[in-house]
Amino acid sequence: MNIIIRPPKMSDASDLHEIRSSEGSRENTLGLITNKVMRTEKILANLNENDHLLVAEVDGKVVGSAGLKVNQSPRMNHVASFGIGLHPDYQDKGIGSMLIREILDLADNWLMLIRVELDVFEDNERAIHLYKKYGFVVEGKKKYATKRFGKYDTEILMARYNEKLLGGMKNEENNGE
Numbered sequence: 001m002n003i004i005i006r007p008p009k010m011s012d013a014s015d016l017h018e019i020r021s022s023e024g025s026r027e028n029t030l031g032l033i034t035n036k037v038m039r040t041e042k043i044l045a046n047l048n049e050n051d052h053l054l055v056a057e058v059d060g061k062v063v064g065s066a067g068l069k070v071n072q073s074p075r076m077n078h079v080a081s082f083g084i085g086l087h088p089d090y091q092d093k094g095i096g097s098m099l100i101r102e103i104l105d106l107a108d109n110w111l112m113l114i115r116v117e118l119d120v121f122e123d124n125e126r127a128i129h130l131y132k133k134y135g136f137v138v139e140g141k142k143k144y145a146t147k148r149f150g151k152y153d154t155e156i157l158m159a160r161y162n163e164k165l166l167g168g169m170k171n172e173e174n175n176g177e
Helices: 010-021 037-045 095-110 125-133 163-175
Strands: 003-006 051-058 061-070 079-086 115-121 137-148 151-161
Touching: 003 095, 010 037, 010 051, 010 061, 010 079, 051 095, 061 095, 079 095, 095 125, 115 125, 115 137, 125 151
Parallel strands: 079 115
Antiparallel strands: 003 051, 051 061, 061 079, 115 151, 137 151
């Protein structure tokens, strides 16, 4: 399987829409079955300098995406929100890990972000395990955060810190104790 990680094109909208609305993916994202391809096209058309998106392409089809949204506030532009989606037929093949590695390299070495954060459903143990593998830690819970399966559901808050950039700051913090 030849996997290409690259920035998205407008022509990827249909494949990205399929990922967001497909059973097996939609349950763990904020997608709805009623979302239209036009919504995905609008998202792609409105990406700005604070939005960083990568897609995974297999045999000409986009099967996954990972993105960062850098906070626009000058006091918080060292922080980004992270999201990932993978077509159910392509899960457990290492593609999600490839996307995470590439997007975190961008975060750490090119955007110089200190903090990357995400929300994940409390029962999505497979995703939580994957995020922990890449250095994310649990910071807390948001009860009743999202509607899912006919009830209000809890999300886990996770974050990852750029230890290379924090090295000097951590030492300064420890000197004051």
